[in-house]
Amino acid sequence: MPLDLSRRSLFTGAAGLTVSGLAAAGLSSCSQAATGTTEAAFPPGAIDPYLLGPAEGVALLSRNENPYGPSQSALDMIEYAATKGAYYANQEAAVMLMEMIAERNGVSPEQVVLTTGSGEVLSAIAVLYGPRGPIVAPRLFWDTTALYAANLGMAEIQRVPLTDAMEIDLAGIEAAVTPDTGLVQLCNPNNPTGLVSDPATFQAAVRRMAATTTVLVDEAYIELSDDPEANSCVPLINEGHDVIVTRTFSKIYGMAGIRLGYAIASAETAAAIRPVVMSWSPCTSYAAGIGCYEDQAFIDFSKAKVTEARDMVFATLDTLGLEHLPSQTNFVYFKSGLEANAVQAAMAERLISVRGQYMDYNEWTRVSMGKIEDVQRFCHALPEVIGA
Ligand SMILES: Cc1ncc(COP(=O)(O)O)c(C=O)c1O
Structure with a gap:
């Protein structure tokens, strides 16, 4: 399989945390080395209770998370994977998850790109397509990753006003597409409106636009829609249209902090996106994904x-x-x-x-x-x- 998951680098970001944990426990890093264990380095009382997740008493209703996650099926796998945390994730884990995603979506594993949250693959797509021409999008959409490329001077976002009903103006977007367009980016359901476009109208417009340019459909919330299968644009990829779909484990799967997402595209497009992805996911993310992907x-x-x-x-x-x-x-x-x-x-x-x-x-x-x-x-x- 022509996958390159071999890039490696060293991260030291957690070092400060470890030192303070050790200090709180009255241990020096020498004694840690001598005993070969960090047991008691993080006594529960030493961890700021607000370090992760909402502070006590706070109703966190601003980030579209699923507080009922992660599922037990994911947690069991994370616990196991953490014991293997000394090692970079094996390609086999990524491939297994790609196969699971491929099977469920009727595509081949080569068509799946796994990333550290869907934000990462969306950013990679923005820097890949942004230099080709404007990113045409609705005026209001989850624009963080298009802005990432724009902030790097690698993309210009061309925003098309919403309709009076605050729906994506598909006709307006279609009219804005020219042979110079770099990418059309649509979010379905859209964020922050929460609206799903009528499937037949949406897919017909995507098919037509994909004849001229690449169409990216961000389906971060698709599983929450009333009819995910009917609403999804994945079938258009297998029809041969120039369409990329992105999904995430951050929403319905309740794993926003675990960081796992993916794109589905043609094998050629997936191969073009993969080298632009900036990191690789932790073994805990792959394991969690394997654990819960089919947890109906x-x-x-x-x-x-x-x-x-x-x-x-x-x-x-x-x-x-x-x-x-x-x-x-x-x-x-x-x-x-x-x-x-x-x-x-x-x-x-x-x-x-x-x-x-x-x-x-x-x-x-x-x-x-x-x-x-x-x-x-x-x-x-x-x-x-x-x-x-
Ligand atoms: C529409 C949409 N797409 C993508 C993302 C990125 O999510 P993640 O990187 O956690 O997959 C978000 C985050 O809120 C979102 O709202």
């Missing part, structure tokens, strides 16, 4: 929790008469009538974290679906925050 019970459980939380939020917004978009994701975009940053600050006073303002959408707030009890707190706080 966890996927169903997570989706049910998101739906339950979303219905609560919709009901609250309806009661308050606030306009909101019919999200098919783990976040809801609603119009509070107040400045989004003021809503964010008022929620923060109540230890509830929601997103601040996007661009000039100053009256729109995005709230993520977290733990049910946290979403309940948001729903109770909202009337007071908006002065209802």
